[in-house]
Amino acid sequence: MxxxxxxxxxxxxxxxxxxxxxxxxxxxxxxxxxDRRYGGPAIAAAVLVTVxxxxxxxxxxxxxGANSRNVTGAGxxxxxxxxGQVPEDIDLVYGSYALPxxxxxASIKAVVARDTADGFDNAVLVTVxDSPDTTNYEMxxxxxxxxxxxxxxxxxxxxxxxxxxxxxxxxxxxATNGDPDLALSVAEAARVANTGQFSAALTTxxxxxxxxxxxxxxxxxxxxxxxxxxxxxPRGPDTPEPNHVTIEVSPESLEHAIAGVQSATTIRLRxxxxxxxxxxxxxxxxxxxxxxxxxIISGTYTEAEIRAIAExxxxxxxxxxxxxxxxxxxxxxxxxxxxxxxxxxxATPAVRTEDNQ
Amino acid sequence: MQADACIGETVREGTGLDDHESLVVAAEGDxxxxxQELRTPIRRALALALGDxxxxxxxxxxxxxxxxxxxxxxxxxxxxxxWVYRVGLNWARGALRKRRYEILTNIDPDSxxxxxxxPDTDVIEAVGRLSLRLRSxxxxxxxxxxxxxxxxxxLDISEGTVxxxxxxxxxxLGKELGxxx
Numbered sequence: 377m378x379x380x381x382x383x384x385x386x387x388x389x390x391x392x393x394x395x396x397x398x399x400x401x402x403x404x405x406x407x408x409x410x411d412r413r414y415g416g417p418a419i420a421a422a423v424l425v426t427v428x429x430x431x432x433x434x435x436x437x438x439x440x441g442a443n444s445r446n447v448t449g450a451g452x453x454x455x456x457x458x459x460g461q462v463p464e465d466i467d468l469v470y471g472s473y474a475l476p477x478x479x480x481x482a483s484i485k486a487v488v489a490r491d492t493a494d495g496f497d498n499a500v501l502v503t504v505x506d507s508p509d510t511t512n513y514e515m516x517x518x519x520x521x522x523x524x525x526x527x528x529x530x531x532x533x534x535x536x537x538x539x540x541x542x543x544x545x546x547x548x549x550x551a552t553n554g555d556p557d558l559a560l561s562v563a564e565a566a567r568v569a570n571t572g573q574f575s576a577a578l579t580t581x582x583x584x585x586x587x588x589x590x591x592x593x594x595x596x597x598x599x600x601x602x603x604x605x606x607x608x609x610p611r612g613p614d615t616p617e618p619n620h621v622t623i624e625v626s627p628e629s630l631e632h633a634i635a636g637v638q639s640a641t642t643i644r645l646r647x648x649x650x651x652x653x654x655x656x657x658x659x660x661x662x663x664x665x666x667x668x669x670x671x672i673i674s675g676t677y678t679e680a681e682i683r684a685i686a687e688x689x690x691x692x693x694x695x696x697x698x699x700x701x702x703x704x705x706x707x708x709x710x711x712x713x714x715x716x717x718x719x720x721x722x723a724t725p726a727v728r729t730e731d732n733q
Numbered sequence: 734m735q736a737d738a739c740i741g742e743t744v745r746e747g748t749g750l751d752d753h754e755s756l757v758v759a760a761e762g763d764x765x766x767x768x769q770e771l772r773t774p775i776r777r778a779l780a781l782a783l784g785d786x787x788x789x790x791x792x793x794x795x796x797x798x799x800x801x802x803x804x805x806x807x808x809x810x811x812x813x814x815x816w817v818y819r820v821g822l823n824w825a826r827g828a829l830r831k832r833r834y835e836i837l838t839n840i841d842p843d844s845x846x847x848x849x850x851x852p853d854t855d856v857i858e859a860v861g862r863l864s865l866r867l868r869s870x871x872x873x874x875x876x877x878x879x880x881x882x883x884x885x886x887x888l889d890i891s892e893g894t895v896x897x898x899x900x901x902x903x904x905x906l907g908k909e910l911g912x913x914x
Contacts, residue, residue, distance in 0.1 A: 380903060380912040381875065387856035388876040392777040393849050394840040395786060458864050460905070690864065690901070700866050 455669055456603045456697030457623045460688030463677055465619060468608040471701030473601040474624065486579045487592035487631060488562050495651060496591060497639030498555070500562045502579055503548040521563045528556055535638075538563040552638040561585045592631035602626050603697065607675070621675030621685060633670045634662040645686055652679070661686050764804050768797060771814045774877060779821045782872045784834030784861055792821035815879070815887025822869050822888075834861030859909040867902040870895055 377385070462469060489496040516529035519538070526540035537550045538559045547568050551559035567580045581590055602625055609619035626633050630651070634640050640651035643661070650663030653674070659682045660674030673686050692700070772793060780789035796817040800807055807813045842852050860868060873884045874895075881899070885892040900914075907914030 378903075378914070380907050380910065380914055383853060383856055383910070383912070384860070384871065384906065385875040385878075386850060387853040388781055388860070388872060390850050390852035391836060391840065391842070391857050392774075392781060392876055393846055394842065394844055394852065395777050395780050395836075396840065397773075458866070460864055461862060688862075692866075696866065700864065 454691045454693055455625050455665075456692050456694050457605050457625055457671065458690045458692055458697065458700050459605060459607070459621075459623060459685050460690055461685050462607060463609070463619065463621070463681060463685075465609045466607045466621075467610050468606075469701075470606055471697060472604050472606065474604050486566075486581075486590060488581065488584060488588050489591045490585075490587045491589060492639070492641075495639065495641040498551070498553045498558060498588075499591075499638055500552065500558060500588075501548075501550045502562065502566055503550070504568055504579060505546045505548070519560070521560070526563070528559070530554075530556070535559075542568055558585065562588070592629060600627070603694075605701075619676045621673065621677065621682065623685075623689065624672045625691075626670045626672060627668045628670055629668075630662060630664040630670050633672055645683065646689075654679075665691065763808065764801060767808075767813060771817065772797060775814055775817050775821065778818060778872050778877050779825065780836060780839075781860075781876055782822060782865065782869045783825050784836045785825075786836070786839045788825050789821075792825040793817070795824045796821035812879070812883055812887060814877075815883060818873065818877070818887050819889060822865075826865065834858075836861065855910060856906070859906050862909070863902055863905065867898050867905075870898045871902050871906075874899060 456471075459469070486502040487499055488502065489499040516527040516537075519526050519528055521538060521540050524540040524542055526538055529537045529539070531537065531554075535550055535552045535554050536556045536559050537548055538556075539546055539548045540563075545568065547563070547566065549559050549563040549566060551562070562581070562584065565581045565584050567582060569580075584590075605623040607621040630649075634651045634653055637653045640653045640662075643650050643652050645661055645663050646665070648663045648665065650661050653660045653662060658674055658676045659679045660672065661682065662670065662672045663686075664670045671686075671689070673682060673689075675682050675685070677685075775796070776789055776793040779792050780786045783789050783792070799820055800813065800817050807816050810816055837852075837854055837857055842854055842857075860871060863871065869888065870884055873879050873887060874881065879887065881895045882892050885895045888895070903914040906912075
């Protein structure tokens with residue numbers, strides 16, 4: 377036995393001997409489960425929806441609703457996150473999946489951004505949707521892009537979007553900084569060649585604005601779910617929006633994963649190149665553990681605290697992850713909505729959707 | 734087993750407990766011996782793994798109650814206490830949404846006990862920062878002093894997984910405590 381093992385053993389025994397005794401006796405616990413279990417799924421679902429909207433908001437825009445369908449890798453690979461450190465005030469930790477909406481059309485994306493000394497800013501996202509139904513798109517200002525009738529939509533506090541129909545596809549160009557001139561410049565530089573095949577449109581760019589480059593090339597999003605671990609602090613009258621952290625593993629490239637944010641700075645994390653993202657409300661980091669294995673962590677804690685959680689991450693197989701978060705071994709089904717929360721009590725079927733909370 | 738027939742019977746009268754409270758029952762027969770000998774170490778192990786004494790109390794009693802119902806088969810296991818430890822952990826896992834590890838705040842670490850050293854709080858705090866997955870293996874190995882094969886059987890995982898988790902836990906603890914693992 378090593379000195380370390382001996383130290384652990386001695387300390388565990390010394391601590392155990394100081395655990396106060398309680399009256400021994402069997403309890404009739406038939407059909408009894410911990411009180412805390414029952415609030416879990418509903419709270420988890422509510423929080424996950426909130427967190428994905430709050431934290432994932434920018435990333436959502438990146439993939440225009442199709443972002444949830446990405447490859448997590450096979451279940452036998454160790455790509456499922458378990459945080460080794462949890463902030464003191466966290467009351468709830470659970471695992472879940474972000475699942476694709478089967479009704480969403482496939483999309484192809486590209487990201488253009490302005491280079492900065494230590495990262496980039498002013499990201500512009502280009503998304504091409506196959507055969508979309510445009511009848512529900514919000515109305516905006518009419519204009520023309522490369523001869524196509526187009527629409528400029530101003531999203532309150534959330535950038536501007538230029539979109540137009542081109543053959544059987546619709547092209548979206550979204551400027552995260554809200555600059556309509558930038559969105560239009562990139563839109564006019566975009567060359568979309570629709571091959572007529574499913575998800576096969578090609579996007580290239582001519583004459584981008586000065587200082588701007590393509591930082592992420594088009595990809596076809598996967599239809600696989602990706603794992604999410606979320607933490608939530610206590611809710612109360614004074615904290616309707618509790619502290620939270622989300623950790624998500626994505627098969628997207630690092631650039632795709634971070635490009636949904638307006639700006640990012642480069643750092644080193646866990647021995648990898650990483651981006652620091654965030655705004656006034658939260659801080660996050662994005663890095664690639666390996667190609668196609670990108671991790672996104674974001675939360676309402678300080679940069680140092682989020683970094684500590686990121687450094688403490690352990691990645692395990694899907695089976696181990698299910699055991700850790702008590703989600704059982706049941707195969708999940710694709711839900712009717714984009715976000716699905718696995719039941720973390722293990723007492724009921726494993727999948728819950730937003731619809732049935 | 735005949736002697737165990739009374740186990741599981743609830744003694745409601747005079748307890749002052751209602752139907753929603755835990756009810757104390759008597760344990761007799763060879764389960765009674767098992768219970769008397771193993772409840773305390775399993776309870777302590779669960780407390781060390783979970784970091785929550787109250788939850789460990791519930792978990793050990795839940796697991797022991799389930800053990801009563803299955804005693805005819807469990808009694809023949811090499812380590813029935815392994816089954817109880819696993820059931821207690823699994824039961825508590827669903828309740829363990831609150832992940833604070835509070836064992837050191839639940840005890841008086843400075844209390845003097847004859848022949849028992851004071852706990853090294855750095856070690857316990859470091860153990861508390863491990864995930865439950867790693868911690869349950871560490872506690873079984875170094876507190877319950879089970880072999881890796883016993884831990885594997887108890888937790889229903891492969892011995893290779895036990896060794897892998899132990900190695901990972903020791904690596905992390907060694908790094909935190911400044912000692913080679």
